[in-house]
Amino acid sequence: MGESSSGQPPGGTPRHPHARASGNADGASEHGPAGRAATPGKSAAAEETSPGPVARLGARVKSAGSAGPPPGPARPEFWRSPLRGPWLTAVFGLVLLFGITVLFVTGLLSYAAYNPDLAAVNDQTPDKGWLGFYLFSWPTSPYWLYRLTQGVHVTLGVVLVPVLLAKLWSVIPKLFEWPPIRSVSHAVDRLSLLLLVGGAGFEFVTGILNVQLHYIFPGSFYTLHFYGAWVFIGAFVVHVTFRLPRALRALRRRLGEPAAGTEEAAGLVAPRPAAPTISRRGALAMVGLGSVALLVVTAGQSIGGWWRQTALLAPHGRDPGSGPNGFQVNKTATSVGIRPSDVGPAWRLTVRGPGRQVDLTYRQLLTMTQHEAALPIACVEGWSTTDQQWSGVRLTDLAALVGLGVRTPEVLVESVQRGGSFRSAVLRDNQVRDSRSLLALRVNGATLSPDHGYPARIIVPGAPGVHNTKWVTRLTFGEPA
Amino acid sequence: MSAPTAFRRRYGASPLHLLLVLASFALAVYAGLRLFEGDTVGVALWFVGAALLHDLVLLPLYSLTDRAAQALFIGGSDDGRPAARVSVNHVRVPAFVSGVLLLVWWPLILEQVGHYTAATALPADGFLARWLLITAGLFAASAVVLIVRTRQRSRSRRQARNATERGRGRG
Numbered sequence: 001m002g003e004s005s006s007g008q009p010p011g012g013t014p015r016h017p018h019a020r021a022s023g024n025a026d027g028a029s030e031h032g033p034a035g036r037a038a039t040p041g042k043s044a045a046a047e048e049t050s051p052g053p054v055a056r057l058g059a060r061v062k063s064a065g066s067a068g069p070p071p072g073p074a075r076p077e078f079w080r081s082p083l084r085g086p087w088l089t090a091v092f093g094l095v096l097l098f099g100i101t102v103l104f105v106t107g108l109l110s111y112a113a114y115n116p117d118l119a120a121v122n123d124q125t126p127d128k129g130w131l132g133f134y135l136f137s138w139p140t141s142p143y144w145l146y147r148l149t150q151g152v153h154v155t156l157g158v159v160l161v162p163v164l165l166a167k168l169w170s171v172i173p174k175l176f177e178w179p180p181i182r183s184v185s186h187a188v189d190r191l192s193l194l195l196l197v198g199g200a201g202f203e204f205v206t207g208i209l210n211v212q213l214h215y216i217f218p219g220s221f222y223t224l225h226f227y228g229a230w231v232f233i234g235a236f237v238v239h240v241t242f243r244l245p246r247a248l249r250a251l252r253r254r255l256g257e258p259a260a261g262t263e264e265a266a267g268l269v270a271p272r273p274a275a276p277t278i279s280r281r282g283a284l285a286m287v288g289l290g291s292v293a294l295l296v297v298t299a300g301q302s303i304g305g306w307w308r309q310t311a312l313l314a315p316h317g318r319d320p321g322s323g324p325n326g327f328q329v330n331k332t333a334t335s336v337g338i339r340p341s342d343v344g345p346a347w348r349l350t351v352r353g354p355g356r357q358v359d360l361t362y363r364q365l366l367t368m369t370q371h372e373a374a375l376p377i378a379c380v381e382g383w384s385t386t387d388q389q390w391s392g393v394r395l396t397d398l399a400a401l402v403g404l405g406v407r408t409p410e411v412l413v414e415s416v417q418r419g420g421s422f423r424s425a426v427l428r429d430n431q432v433r434d435s436r437s438l439l440a441l442r443v444n445g446a447t448l449s450p451d452h453g454y455p456a457r458i459i460v461p462g463a464p465g466v467h468n469t470k471w472v473t474r475l476t477f478g479e480p481a
Numbered sequence: 482m483s484a485p486t487a488f489r490r491r492y493g494a495s496p497l498h499l500l501l502v503l504a505s506f507a508l509a510v511y512a513g514l515r516l517f518e519g520d521t522v523g524v525a526l527w528f529v530g531a532a533l534l535h536d537l538v539l540l541p542l543y544s545l546t547d548r549a550a551q552a553l554f555i556g557g558s559d560d561g562r563p564a565a566r567v568s569v570n571h572v573r574v575p576a577f578v579s580g581v582l583l584l585v586w587w588p589l590i591l592e593q594v595g596h597y598t599a600a601t602a603l604p605a606d607g608f609l610a611r612w613l614l615i616t617a618g619l620f621a622a623s624a625v626v627l628i629v630r631t632r633q634r635s636r637s638r639r640q641a642r643n644a645t646e647r648g649r650g651r652g
Binding site: 130213227289 | 566586
């Protein structure tokens with residue numbers, strides 16, 4: 001958007017002379033690169049004070065080296081876009097303040113939805129320590145809860161990408177500001193900004209790659225995305241605490257952006273702006289259009305039904321087939337090594353309770369009382385289906401077979417799946433006791449397809465997709481051995 | 482504002498700043514020790530890379546591209562005055578939208594995910610075609626806007642000229 005790539009020293013008189021008693025980087029340009037160092041302190045709190053010992057030391061270090069910023073991006077004149085300024089940055093910042101807060105909260109909810117404190121098999125980050133301080137029993141009502149929170153998490157994350165980029169674009173002169181370190185607080189601030197920008201980028205990149213199954217990141221997605229969020233959030237809170245007042249002040253200003261070099265300009269306004277080719281509103285509209293475009297080609301995979309076909313670029317924007325089993329699959333039977341013999345006539349469901357065990361054939365399961373539940377599949381990757389009509393045996397009925405008729409405890413569900421994560425999961429007692437929680441044998445009036453977990457799968461209201469274990473072979477009620 | 486305290490003079494900001502930043506750093510180290518367990522170098526590269534990806538890679542790329550596009554649109558208009566360079570936005574806006582779509586969905590668009598079909602039972606091809614058609618649609622829509630605007634401008638210019646001639650005729 002109109003940068004000078006030349007980086008040449010400005011010739012002649014600056015168009016926006018803003019000689020200030022304290023002097024600044026721009027002052028040096030009038031002396032040329034060989035001019036003497038001016039007092040450091042371009043903006044913010046530091047300039048209201050006389051230079052402290054650290055600043056004096058900094059000045060001495062600088063005058064020992066070269067004076068003023070070297071040619072290139074460290075000079076304010078290098079940045080030519082007339083759009084940059086506190087107002088534009090504040091608008092992007094406030095959108096991100098709202099959006100990232102929602103992302104963080106829905107992310108924490110998603111972590112809680114796995115009930116990681118219940119059992120080791122549920123916990124992808126066993127070293128979490130105090131970072132799981134807020135965990136709670138994930139509810140089964142409303143049954144669409146995870147569908148909503150995770151759909152919002154992923155879709156909003158995708159939609160915010162243009163805003164994040166625009167925000168970074170709007171503050172680029174600050175990356176190269178001169179001197180690089182002005183005071184102790186400035187050094188600390190910049191380190192905090194590394195955590196802020198690195199953390200934000202890390203979270204967006206790992207999340208966006210993971211929903212496309214592109215596992216090129218260095219480790220388990222759960223570990224990286226969860227701990228990365230906690231590395232990020234402290235810097236985010238610090239940033240908001242100290243920048244929000246300035247952002248609100250900038251938005252209240254009615255007379256356009258402040259002059260370059262002033263305190264309100266915060267080092268963002270170009271001292272030698274190029275002729276504008278787009279208005280600030282136009283730039284905002286362009287960024288907004290990018291977000292809307294991403295929303296349009298993505299959201300349908302979470303809404304499902306007719307809307308799925310609108311998700312033109314999203315990973316789950318098409319249906320894998322038609323008919324009763326023609327809805328979204330997370331992992332197919334072949335991809336996790338399910339062999340026909342695993343789920344053939346020799347297949348048995350083992351139900352274990354304290355001191356008791358029952359083995360059931362597929363036919364025996366079908367003779368038990370069948371119940372129905374209309375529930376969606378909602379994946380951590382953000383996609384979900386509309387409600388599917390499941391039918392099968394209630395988990396409480398299976399618990400009763402091993403003498404656990406009332407106050408059914410938690411259950412360890414194990415799949416015949418040989419490899420891959422989530423081949424077993426523990427469901428909490430509130431999940432087991434919900435009358436809609438089934439060991440499903442049929443869906444939408446048909447037998448389960450191999451990809452949907454034939455011969456039997458779990459379906460629990462509100463649970464993340466991977467806890468609706470497919471190809472179930474064993475249920476162990478009560479404390480796992 | 483009250484006179485700066487000795488603390489502010491030495492540190493450069495308020496004590497609250499120092500306290501909050503230290504708290505956030507402690508939290509970051511607590512989580513960071515867990516984040517960096519395993520492939521420490523890989524995670525460090527990704528984290529720092531994520532911080533610099535936009536500022537040192539994407540921004541120079543799109544800024545240079547944008548300047549090249551602007552250079553195309555500089556020039557005199559038919560009435561001899563320098564043309565308003567705002568017309569560059571007819572290229573800039575669709576290119577930006579198409580670009581962010583590619584930036585987010587490139588692994589699928591460029592068919593980088595080998596196990597996609599095996600996992601999801603969905604066809605892996607078609608994303609590139611869809612993105613190309615969306616891009617075509619964006620530029621075509623921009624062309625329509627350009628045509629409409631050019632016509633409106635030439636019509637209003639004609640009307641203005643006619644009005645001047647009529648005015649001259651009267652005078």
